[in-house]
Amino acid sequence: MSYVPYGVVGIIGPWNFPFNLTIGEAIPALMAGNAVVLKPxxxxxxxxxxxxxxxxxxxxxxxxxxxxxxxxxxxxxLIELADMICFTGSVATGRKVAERCGQLLKPVTLELGGKDPMIVLRDADLERASSACVYGGLVNAGQVCISVERVYVEGPVYDAFVQKVVAKVRQVRQGPPDAGVVEVGSMTFPPQIDKVERHVQDAVARGAQVLTGGRRRTDLPGLYFEPTVLVDVDHDMEVMRDETFGPVIPIMKVRDEEEAIRLANESRYGLDASVWTRDLARGARVARRVQSGAVCVNDVLVNYAVTEVPMGGWKESGIGYRHGPGGIRKFCAQQSVVIDRFGTKSEINWWPMTPRKAKLFRRALNFFGSGWRRKLRGA
Incomplete structure (x- = not known):
């Protein structure tokens, strides 16, 4: 087996993490032997x-x-000219990229949106889980494809968890870099803050409560939206269905583990997720039932830093993977070379066919097609 570089790889990057998601993707493409053209x-x-x-x-x-x-x-x-396309961005644009690459029969990988669920089970370490929820939902003002976008908490620990999250969100410092120590800055793209505001307004109109935040900050220069916690949310609301991509944490109470898994999987996305429990075996079992390309147990976002393992989306979150061996091999065409070992004049399956060959074939089919392991054991 050998791997042959495609030639010229076209990488179309997003506006969030514009260095890592362009140059970071170009490095394995170059390592695989390709030239790269970036379109940020x-x-x-x-x-x-x-x-x-x-x-x-x-x-x-x-x-x-x-x-x-x-x-x-x-x-x-770039799609027309490159030998392979690697796209990171929205589902809508990703569909168009995939459509054209399909018409050209050109290899393509897509990393698209996410609506990443966090499942907090009743035996979770609530102090750690609540801290992770705040960080995972608000880091980079929520403009992370694998950020915590929706939270499902089992009933017995729901109130305590929400109380901890709200208290910690209220301690988050927001402002421009020159304002001193801050955790949350401005959003990047004007249409994105419009979408965040629309999601919050839709949720409130449908019965959600804002426990903290919920508005733009007009006192700061730039695109600042308050770190926000929503409760009394459900899947009729945009904030629980569609990618928000902003500093909003919607938290939903669930009856039990089964309902949490069902609701987590009730999504067209499947990029990232997390499960929170003190029982690691239970955490691993629940994680395997979540329809997502990556699931962290008792952590958030960290899977992106574990570059030995692949990261990619299920469902509408994309096609293909970055990281791991496949994160380099995807930039190559695979070639198998099979070499004859024995150098005989002919092979048994070559023509002309004879009665003796036909008899041998029938015996082989009978042996391998009807429990040959059992026959070898004399059963």
Missing amino acids: SEVTPGSAVLGAELARAAGLPPDVLQVVTGYGDTGQH
Whole structure:
């Protein structure tokens, strides 16, 4: 088995984590022997440009890593010209990329949206789980594809968990970098904060309660939305169905483990998830029932840093994986080479067919097709 680089890999990146999700994806493509053309988001193009400059300064041969900037039509041209496409972004755009690559019969990987569930079971360490919920839901102002987007908590610990989360969210410091020590900054993309606001308003209109946050911050320069905790939520609300991608933590009470798993899987997404319990065997069992490309037990987001294992989405969260051996091999065509060992003049299955060959074939089919292991044991 050998792996042959495709040639030129086109990487179309998103506006969030614009360095890691462009240059970070280019590195394994280059390691696999390809040249790379990056098309960063038009919202945050500078990070990829800087990354390419650093690569050249470090000695990467000229033009092996190139950056083209522009809008959607630039990405469309790259799809036409590259030998493989690697796309990270929204489900809607991912469908269009997949459609065109399918028409061209061109290999493609897609990392799309997520609506990542957190399942808190009644025996969880609530102190750790609540801290993880706050960090996992608010880091980078919630603009993380594997952030905590919805939380399901078993009834007996629901009130205590919510109380801890709300208290910790109220202690989160928000502001610009020059304001001192802050945990949550501005959002990146104006249409995204509009979507966050719309999700919160829809939830409230359908009966959700805002325990803290819930509004834009007009006192700060930029796109700031208050770290928000919602309760009394259900799956009729956009905030529990669609990717919010903002600093909002909706928490839902469930009867038991079974209901938590059912609701976690009641989604068109399947990128990341977490399960919280002191019983690690139970955690692993529940994790295997969650329809998601990756599940953490008693942690959040950390699977992305475990680069030995693959990361990718199920359902509408994408096709293909990054990280692990497959994260490099995906940038190659596989070739099998089979070499004859014995050098005989002919093979038994070659023509001309004879009665003796036919008899041997029948005996072989009878032996291997009717319990040959049992026959060898004399049973």
